[in-house]
Amino acid sequence: KTEVLHEVSFATSPGCITAIVGPSGSGKSTIAKLMAGFWDATSGTVRFGGYDIRNIPFSQLMEEVSYVAQDNFLFDKSLRENIRMGNPNASDAEVEAAAKAANCHEFILELENGYETMAGDAGDRLSGGERQRITIARAMLKPSSVIILDEATAYADPESEAQIQQAISRLVKGKTLIVVAHRLSTIRNAGQILVIDSGRLIARGTHEELLAGCPLYETMWRQYIGAADTVEEEVIEHV
Numbered sequence: 001k002t003e004v005l006h007e008v009s010f011a012t013s014p015g016c017i018t019a020i021v022g023p024s025g026s027g028k029s030t031i032a033k034l035m036a037g038f039w040d041a042t043s044g045t046v047r048f049g050g051y052d053i054r055n056i057p058f059s060q061l062m063e064e065v066s067y068v069a070q071d072n073f074l075f076d077k078s079l080r081e082n083i084r085m086g087n088p089n090a091s092d093a094e095v096e097a098a099a100k101a102a103n104c105h106e107f108i109l110e111l112e113n114g115y116e117t118m119a120g121d122a123g124d125r126l127s128g129g130e131r132q133r134i135t136i137a138r139a140m141l142k143p144s145s146v147i148i149l150d151e152a153t154a155y156a157d158p159e160s161e162a163q164i165q166q167a168i169s170r171l172v173k174g175k176t177l178i179v180v181a182h183r184l185s186t187i188r189n190a191g192q193i194l195v196i197d198s199g200r201l202i203a204r205g206t207h208e209e210l211l212a213g214c215p216l217y218e219t220m221w222r223q224y225i226g227a228a229d230t231v232e233e234e235v236i237e238h239v
Contacts, residue, residue: 003042004030005199010192012176014145017168019179019187021220022196028180031196032150035178036067048146066144068135070151074123079108080115082123082134086141094141101170102137103163104130129160136167146176161186184224193217 005027012018020028033039034046037053045052053061066086074082083095090098096115099105107130111117123131132152139147149168165186171177181187188207195203195210195217203214210217 003199005034008196008199008201009044010194010201010204012146012178013191014176015172015174016191017172017177017179017187017189019181019190019193020196021181021184021187021193021217023216023220026196027199028196029150030199032067032148032178032180035146036065036148037061038067063143064145066139066142066147068132068139068147068149068152074119074126074131074134076119076121078113078116079111079119079134082119083137083141086138087143090141095137098137098141099134101140102133102167104133104137107133127157127160129157129164132164133160133167136164136171140167140171144175146178147171148178148180150180151182152179184221 008027008031010018020031022028030039034041037046037056037058040054045054047053048056048061048064075085080092080095083098084090086098087094092115096105099108099115108115108117117125119125119134123134126134136149136152139149152164161183168177168179168186169189179187179190187193190207192204193207193210194201195214197216203210203217205213211221
């Protein structure tokens, strides 16, 4: 077995966003999956509430952790039922409140059957950004104390990205939020940003601190801004 992470150590706290950034293949999603309990660490420990998560029954851990992946999955049920999976006991009003917080209430109402619209096979009736907002609404509805967003904005268009950004800021209230970020704009306001490179934690700090003190982060930010400007120019040209 190849060791993917090397001496990575950090702590998260409730009400704070911890963002994990780095080049492709640096180990970001590995950290997220270890934190969610999907994989076991071969050395070192992942602790939840002071307890090694390997000693917590997986079903119990899943009640406390909500994980939203890049390849989020919708079932061929109504959008209402897809969101309600976060909490099967939720009322219609609670489902709609979560949808509003995740910025998907308006586009749902524009659909022919509103909340009763069927998602289609694997959610193929919705755009990537719309699917992601539905799964964020599901995560918001789940009464978990930790939410892990693993590249959850990867397929969002610029408009959806801005709305997901707003949803992320609402998500953090009273919860521990971990965001594995591909798009750096979504994590500018994170309480702590961890920069991972080749499986190592090479820097941590706020956006401003890392721009000033971490060359890799500064380079990633410049590349991101450049790519965003190019997208805007293309959009303007097609207007």
